[in-house]
Amino acid sequence: MKQSQTSRRSFLALAALVPLAAVTTTACGTSGPGSSSGGGASMWYLTGEPNQTIEQKAVDAFNSANPNNKISTTFFQNDAYKTKIKTAIGAGQAPTIIYGWGGGTLKAYAEANQVDDLTSWFDQNPDVKNKFFPSVFGAATVNGKIYAIPNQYIAPIVLFYNKELFAKAGVQPPKTWDDIMSLVKTFNGMGVAPFALGGQSRWTSMMWLEYLLDRIGGAGVFKAIFEGKPNAWMDPAVIETGTKIQELVSADGFIKGFSSITADSNADQALLFTGKAAMMLHGSWTYGSMKKDGQNFVQNGKLGFVNFPTVAGGKGDPKNGVGNPAQYMSISSKASDAEKESAKKFFKDGILTDTVLTAYVNTGSVPIVNGIEDKLSTSADKDFLNFVYDMAKNAPNFQQSWDQALSPTAAEALLNNIDQLFLKSITPQQFAQNMNATLGK
Amino acid sequence: MSNAVSTAEKSSMAAAGGPVGTRGYKGGGLAWLTLPALVVFVVFAIVPLVGVIILSFTSWDGIGAIGSAGLSNWLSVFSDPGLYNSLGLTFLIMIASWLVQTPISLLLGVFTAGSQRYRAALAVLYFLPLLLSSAAVAIAYKALLDPNFGLATGLGLPLLAQDWLGVPQLAVGLVIFVIAWQFVPFHTLIYQGGVRQIPKSLYEAAQIDGAGTVKQFFSITLPQLKYTIITSSTLMVVGSLTYFDLIFVLTGGGPGNSTRILALDMYLRGFRANLMGPASVIAVVLVVIGLVLALFLQRLGGKDKQSSQLEGL
Numbered sequence: 128m129k130q131s132q133t134s135r136r137s138f139l140a141l142a143a144l145v146p147l148a149a150v151t152t153t154a155c156g157t158s159g160p161g162s163s164s165g166g167g168a169s170m171w172y173l174t175g176e177p178n179q180t181i182e183q184k185a186v187d188a189f190n191s192a193n194p195n196n197k198i199s200t201t202f203f204q205n206d207a208y209k210t211k212i213k214t215a216i217g218a219g220q221a222p223t224i225i226y227g228w229g230g231g232t233l234k235a236y237a238e239a240n241q242v243d244d245l246t247s248w249f250d251q252n253p254d255v256k257n258k259f260f261p262s263v264f265g266a267a268t269v270n271g272k273i274y275a276i277p278n279q280y281i282a283p284i285v286l287f288y289n290k291e292l293f294a295k296a297g298v299q300p301p302k303t304w305d306d307i308m309s310l311v312k313t314f315n316g317m318g319v320a321p322f323a324l325g326g327q328s329r330w331t332s333m334m335w336l337e338y339l340l341d342r343i344g345g346a347g348v349f350k351a352i353f354e355g356k357p358n359a360w361m362d363p364a365v366i367e368t369g370t371k372i373q374e375l376v377s378a379d380g381f382i383k384g385f386s387s388i389t390a391d392s393n394a395d396q397a398l399l400f401t402g403k404a405a406m407m408l409h410g411s412w413t414y415g416s417m418k419k420d421g422q423n424f425v426q427n428g429k430l431g432f433v434n435f436p437t438v439a440g441g442k443g444d445p446k447n448g449v450g451n452p453a454q455y456m457s458i459s460s461k462a463s464d465a466e467k468e469s470a471k472k473f474f475k476d477g478i479l480t481d482t483v484l485t486a487y488v489n490t491g492s493v494p495i496v497n498g499i500e501d502k503l504s505t506s507a508d509k510d511f512l513n514f515v516y517d518m519a520k521n522a523p524n525f526q527q528s529w530d531q532a533l534s535p536t537a538a539e540a541l542l543n544n545i546d547q548l549f550l551k552s553i554t555p556q557q558f559a560q561n562m563n564a565t566l567g568k
Numbered sequence: 569m570s571n572a573v574s575t576a577e578k579s580s581m582a583a584a585g586g587p588v589g590t591r592g593y594k595g596g597g598l599a600w601l602t603l604p605a606l607v608v609f610v611v612f613a614i615v616p617l618v619g620v621i622i623l624s625f626t627s628w629d630g631i632g633a634i635g636s637a638g639l640s641n642w643l644s645v646f647s648d649p650g651l652y653n654s655l656g657l658t659f660l661i662m663i664a665s666w667l668v669q670t671p672i673s674l675l676l677g678v679f680t681a682g683s684q685r686y687r688a689a690l691a692v693l694y695f696l697p698l699l700l701s702s703a704a705v706a707i708a709y710k711a712l713l714d715p716n717f718g719l720a721t722g723l724g725l726p727l728l729a730q731d732w733l734g735v736p737q738l739a740v741g742l743v744i745f746v747i748a749w750q751f752v753p754f755h756t757l758i759y760q761g762g763v764r765q766i767p768k769s770l771y772e773a774a775q776i777d778g779a780g781t782v783k784q785f786f787s788i789t790l791p792q793l794k795y796t797i798i799t800s801s802t803l804m805v806v807g808s809l810t811y812f813d814l815i816f817v818l819t820g821g822g823p824g825n826s827t828r829i830l831a832l833d834m835y836l837r838g839f840r841a842n843l844m845g846p847a848s849v850i851a852v853v854l855v856v857i858g859l860v861l862a863l864f865l866q867r868l869g870g871k872d873k874q875s876s877q878l879e880g881l
Contacts, residue, residue, distance in 0.1 A: 210840060213630060213631065213839065213842065214630065214839055216631055217629075235629060235631055235632070235842070236631060238632060239629070239631040239633070240632075327819075327820060327822060382716065383716075384714075384731035384733075386731075386822060386823040387731060387732070387733035387739075387823065388714070388716075388734075394714065394716065394717060397717065398716060535629070535840070535841060536841045536842050538841075539841035540841065546823065546824055547824045547825070550736070550823050552736075
């Protein structure tokens, strides 16, 4: 009798310990916001200025004009949002309006019937459809159907540099990969880091591969990967890309400690405008945040920008661009009819209104709206805006960011392997092999 | 969290043979008292556990429909070198955490158990980290250790200006340190309670026999704390299987895979790569390891846990 009591007690002790263990691992999930009343729809968006304020103001303006179709907003950090939205959609707790970058992730939602097909809505509202650059619908289209409305701005990846440091060193911005390698020596000699990089976020490192692979092997290499062609990752251009990256890392091309810097903290941008780093490869959206945080660094014309350099013997067109063709908003298929109605009204009347357009242009972004040229040319940031606009317009191929274009499974494997490639813990050959195993997943 | 901990601690203290007096159960009339605990246990432990075991035999991306996958998840996870890297790291962090935290919290516990006022004042400082959430601790350390804008640069201390979170070996060491910083106060509290329960008369008798402070510590305090040590170790070992939030915010498993412990591996596979099947396999592995370790540590308490530590008092 006594013995059985003991074992019952230890059973209960374990009973108390095991859930404790389980609770600590799962406590990070919180439930989504409850459905709001009065036909109101919910929208999740990203934190980070200046865009957070612009989107909030856009929603506020829409709400005061449409008191019966109010949209409520919740803001999340970029990296956290990407996980949160997937989990919420899987759990049936998604907001009415699902913000994203289109591509492989949107495809996964569409194939699981989690987002509504908007093709017929666009047919009924040709004005809305014709408002945007035609090219931006590519990443919103799955199997010939449009599942998202394009929004915001085109965001190519740009090579930024600190003009002051370049003048001090008496050098010119890089035009070729060899220029980059010699600039690395110059700036290291001056005690300045050649490139800022927020490597812990991993997609920041990925931008280097996107451009290098394009310049070395041309746009066709990633196209084959995207289409899941057998052995597409084993292309010699992939190996050469990896080799070049590791050469750059070995030459101390990136700021010390890059693998512990996150992009969400904007520390990579701070390194550039405080003069601790000479160059940075980053999305065009960082122009706006550097303008806001950089203490007149941008306003005083110290920020330079060029297209990514060419690689000797490379097949890629130097005018090719990579980045995000636009941002996208879909409607959750789980939302109520009233919520969907509000969301569609917002898509029609609230997205990229004239006020919003102007706000984006003023922060250095190029909205994806036809006939924007005049607004760009009269802006204080016209140099940068025209640079981005021309780059996007003249690019023979504008490649969507890989982590958005690929399926979530392949994208996570890609980011993990890129991190290891930059740490030199795997060789370019291993990188290609590891990635080759993810084709078709 | 703190509630759950204290409940866990109480029940395991009882199981580990806290003072057992005359209050034995009289038959099954009081069995219903276990009902609340049982309901919580079934709802929050058994049901998810069964769910996870089922999911481990399916393929599911977390968004669409669930399909059967047979044994393929198990085969793919166990043939993946990533699993063994994560397993090794988990045990490394577990053992290192135990080795670092146990002596520190034991000594601090003994120290703060004294009745002097300055000790109470210091104890308040020692217990401060208990008030902070893991995410806050991680964000604070991340900011302090930033290689370019961190504390070392601010104070001009080149020795501290390492790339703490960017070099694999340093990152593992740092994770162990931050975990210790966060959890030592909790275990100190357990030891403080344990020490305060040791009857004064034991020490008085030892003093009369001429035993010094060190001798008293090894001959009275340590043996009397046997079950407290087992409790604290169990919490530490089982808890280290589930360190997640702190490492997730601090390093995200990186650089590379150098701090990707099992719990994090499970999360990243499940919620980042949308592979719920393989993630469930890892969850099952975690449960099995946790149960085996917990049972083993309970056994350390000796077969006859009813035997008294206070014979003759």
